[in-house]
Amino acid sequence: xxxxxxxxxxxxxxxxxxxxxxxxxxxxxxxxxxxxxxxxxxxxxxxxxxxxxxxxxxxxxxxxxxxxxxxxxxxxxxxxxxxxxxxxxxxxxxxxxxxxxxxxxxxxxxxxxxxxxxxxxxxxxxxxxxxxxxxxxxxxxxxxxxxxxxxxxxxxxxxxxxxxxxxxxxxxxxxxxxxxxxxxxxxxxxxxxxxxxxxxxxxxxxxxxxxxxxxxxxxxxxxxxxxxxxxxxxxxxxxxxxxxxxxxxxxxxxxxxxxxxxxxxxxxxxxxxxxxxxxxxxxxxxxxxxxxxxxxxxxxxxxxxxxxxxxxxxxxxxxxxxxxxxxxxxxxxxxxxxxxxxxxxxxxxxxxxxxxxxxxxxxxxxxxxxxxxxxxxxxxxxxxxxxxxxxxxxxxxxxxxxxxxxxxxxxxxxxxxxxxxxxxxxxxxxxxxxxxxxxxxxxxxxxxxxxxxxxxxxxxxxxxxxxxxxxxxxxxxxxxxxxxxxxxxxxxxxxxxxx
Ligand code: IMP
Numbered sequence: 001x002x003x004x005x006x007x008x009x010x011x012x013x014x015x016x017x018x019x020x021x022x023x024x025x026x027x028x029x030x031x032x033x034x035x036x037x038x039x040x041x042x043x044x045x046x047x048x049x050x051x052x053x054x055x056x057x058x059x060x061x062x063x064x065x066x067x068x069x070x071x072x073x074x075x076x077x078x079x080x081x082x083x084x085x086x087x088x089x090x091x092x093x094x095x096x097x098x099x100x101x102x103x104x105x106x107x108x109x110x111x112x113x114x115x116x117x118x119x120x121x122x123x124x125x126x127x128x129x130x131x132x133x134x135x136x137x138x139x140x141x142x143x144x145x146x147x148x149x150x151x152x153x154x155x156x157x158x159x160x161x162x163x164x165x166x167x168x169x170x171x172x173x174x175x176x177x178x179x180x181x182x183x184x185x186x187x188x189x190x191x192x193x194x195x196x197x198x199x200x201x202x203x204x205x206x207x208x209x210x211x212x213x214x215x216x217x218x219x220x221x222x223x224x225x226x227x228x229x230x231x232x233x234x235x236x237x238x239x240x241x242x243x244x245x246x247x248x249x250x251x252x253x254x255x256x257x258x259x260x261x262x263x264x265x266x267x268x269x270x271x272x273x274x275x276x277x278x279x280x281x282x283x284x285x286x287x288x289x290x291x292x293x294x295x296x297x298x299x300x301x302x303x304x305x306x307x308x309x310x311x312x313x314x315x316x317x318x319x320x321x322x323x324x325x326x327x328x329x330x331x332x333x334x335x336x337x338x339x340x341x342x343x344x345x346x347x348x349x350x351x352x353x354x355x356x357x358x359x360x361x362x363x364x365x366x367x368x369x370x371x372x373x374x375x376x377x378x379x380x381x382x383x384x385x386x387x388x389x390x391x392x393x394x395x396x397x398x399x400x401x402x403x404x405x406x407x408x409x410x411x412x413x414x415x416x417x418x419x420x421x422x423x424x425x426x427x428x429x430x431x432x433x434x435x436x437x438x439x440x441x442x443x444x445x446x447x448x449x450x451x452x453x454x455x456x457x458x459x460x461x462x463x464x465x466x467x468x469x470x471x472x473x474x475x476x477x478x479x480x481x482x483x484x485x486x487x488x489x490x491x492x493x494x495x496x497x498x499x
Contacts, residue, residue, distance in 0.1 A: 009331035011316065012367040013485065018476040020464035030466045031457045035355070035377050037077065038258065038287050038308040042351040047287060048234065048258060050378055051075030051223040052453060053368075053468060055357065057317075057382030058082060058238030058262040060414050061393045061406045065092040069099050070390040070445050072233035075223030079260050079380075082238035083409060083416035086247045089237060090254040096235040097255040101224065102182040103199060103208040111137040112144055112164035116154050119147065119163065130196045132206045133167045143198055143206040145169045175200050178207050185210040227257070236289075238262035240418035241270035242427065248278055252286060260289035262419050264314060264322055264410065264433060267298035270423050272305040279306045292359055294335035296342035299356070303346060309355045311380065312339045316361025318383040319408035322433045332361045333374060340375020340472075365452045369459040372468055373475035382406070384452075387442035395441055402441035408434020 035053045040046035054076035056063045060083055068078035080092045108128045110118060114137065123129055129149040134141030145167035152166040174192045176185050176199045189197050189212050199208040225234045236258040237251045244261075251259060259278070261271050271290050278288050290302040291311025302310050315322045315329025323329040336358050347353045355377035362368050362381055371379055385391055386406040393405040409416040410433030417429040442448050465471035480488075 007334065009334040010479070011331045011361065012333050012370045013363070014479055015333060015370055015477050016480050016484075016488075017369065017373060017459060017463055018478055019462040020474055020476065022461055022464055026461040026464055026466055028454070028457045028461060031460055032467050033075075033453065033456070035468050036353065037355060037378065038289075039352055039354040042347070042353070046353075046355075048077075050077055051225055052449070053372060053376075053378040054449075055079060055236070055378055055380045056385045057359070057380050058260065059382050059386075059407075059409050060084070060416075062382050062385050062391055063238075064392040065095040066392060067385060067388075067390045067445075068092070068096045068235050069233060070388075071385070072096070072225045072235060073101065073221050074446060074449050075225050077225060077234055077236055077258075079236040079238050079262075081409075082240055082247070082262055083414055083419070086243070086250045089247070090250040093235055093237055093251055093254040093256045097232045099233055100182075100208070100231075101221070101233075102185070102210055104211065106132040106139045106198075106206055106209050108132070109134050109137050109139050109141070109206075110147065110163050111135065112162070112167065114163045115159060116152060116157060116161050116163070116166075117159035119152075120154060120159070130209065130211075132198060132209070133163055134206055140205050140207060142204050143170055143173075143175070143200050146173055146196070146198060148195065170204070173198065176210065178202075182210070234258075236260060239274070239288075240421070241268070241274040241423075242418050242421065244274050244277065248281075248286065252282070258287040258289065258308070260309075260311065261291070262409075264292065264420050265328065266291040266311065267293050267301055268423070270421075271302060271307075275302070275305045275307055289357070291357070293339065294330040295338050296345075299339045299342040299354075300346070303352075303354050307354070309357060309377075310339065310343075311357045311359045312336055312376070313359035313361065313380075317359075317408065317434075318361070318363070318439075319406060319411070319434045319437055320360065321408075321435060322410070325431055325433050332358065333370070336371060336374045336376050343375070365455045366459065368452065369456050370477070372456070373463070373471055373477060375472055377468070383439055385445070387439045388445040388448060389443060390445045396438070398438065403438035404441050405436075406439045407436040410434035411436045 033052045035050050036046040037048040037050050038046050052075040056078040058079040058081050060081045063078040063081050071078045108122050108126045108131045110131050131147045133145035147167045176197050178201045195212050197210045201207055234257045237256045239247050239259045278286050287308045289309040290307035292313050294314050299310050312335050316332040339356050343356050357378050357380050358371040358376035359380040395404050407413045409419050413436045420433050460471050
């Protein structure tokens with residue numbers, strides 16, 4: 001007969017935090033959200049720590065290079081989706097690694113013999129009026145001049161006029177040499193009262209622009225997640241247990257900082273084999289997360305296999321129908337509590353701390369605080385990030401509201417059968433485990449993160465904690481009845497319409 005686990009499996013919405021003593025030290029400025037991403041030995045530092053406890057889901061509709069850059073600039077990390085060709089995933093990783101804060105490849109370029117009509121078309125396409133004039137009109141051609149909207153008036157000068165008659169020629173430009181630091185570039189911008197500074201290589205080829213308007217935004221990103229040596233942004237990538245022998249080398253070559261085996265059910269010999277191969281091949285140097293699991297047994301198995309962090313969660317994702325389709329899963333709060341206890345036990349016994357990630361099902365910001373308090377070291381989210389400008393999907397107007405598209409990796413749209421693969425010969429999708437949907441559009445990532453992180457920090461202060469480990473050790477959590485949940489929202493009042 002099957003073993004019946006008597007403990008009810010529960011989710012975050014069934015709990016609340018009870019405030020602890022808020023000491024004078026517990027102010028938002030004193031709170032650190034730094035958290036380990038990968039395992040480390042007692043007394044040592046992990047190879048990678050996140051500056052905010054968020055990573056983005058390994059999904060087509062969430063984690064491309066654009067979102068990865070935005071999230072790393074805000075202190076978190078993306079895992080670029082693996083349900084694409086090895087070449088295009090490696091290219092996305094490369095684009096994140098090549099990104100230099102403040103140094104922007106020029107997306108609007110013309111040849112000197114182009115007309116103002118051509119210029120108009122480029123502005124229409126890119127929305128940018130500052131252009132590099134290069135010998136061949138490419139972003140990295142020989143720089144011959146620069147054109148800005150202050151150089152011409154189309155109504156007055158005529159559409160047939162040539163760029164070379166209006167541009168500021170190279171001889172009159174102030175330029176920076178490749179290798180210049182951002183603060184040196186900004187100094188030149190201030191000294192010469194420029195709006196944009198072209199950066200050229202030794203052969204006078206255009207490489208980047210540095211814009212005056214970006215100056216403030218760089219100062220606003222103190223949390224940026226950078227490699228301390230190279231100053232490149234950090235980025236992760238999803239892999240599967242089928243083509244890892246080809247995929248991992250390509251990702252490593254592209255500069256990936258950490259990979260994660262992406263599977264809806266990670267308690268498998270396939271994952272063990274994948275981790276072993278990666279660890280042997282790279283002498284333990286390539287960091288690899290594994291999952292997903294929902295109990296101690298799964299956690300212990302993947303830790304013994306050598307995983308650097310473990311992802312927790314089956315069936316809780318907003319687009320997920322795995323529980324309905326296969327009848328497997330566990331309430332996410334119970335899964336986290338169980339696995340966190342296993343992690344702590346492992347740490348006690350061996351002195352090795354293996355971080356855990358709560359993946360999927362986080363709806364309200366306070367769920368994130370609960371997940372951290374219950375023991376998650378960091379959180380993986382799909383729906384949350386899919387709503388932002390930076391996610392790769394289309395923004396649409398539906399019934400008067402802006403939405404963005406969001407689809408599961410197990411939907412027939414993504415066709416990521418490797419994530420749901422049960423091994424054996426062949427492969428392919430036999431049934432769907434995810435849906436294709438819309439999420440409400442929410443604007444810029446940074447604005448939303450400011451609010452969400454502000455709430456988490458405020459909750460931590462209420463609970464008397466200034467670090468995540470402190471929060472985990474001292475949090476008091478209570479189960480709530482369904483009537484108290486109703487009491488938690490606005491009730492027994494007539495709400496005014498928002499203006
Ligand atoms: P969300 O943050 O609640 O939207 O959940 C995102 C998580 O759902 C991902 O990180 C995956 O673990 C999981 N997931 C992604 N696609 C699917 C799917 O199609 N079916 C089931 N789970 C999925």
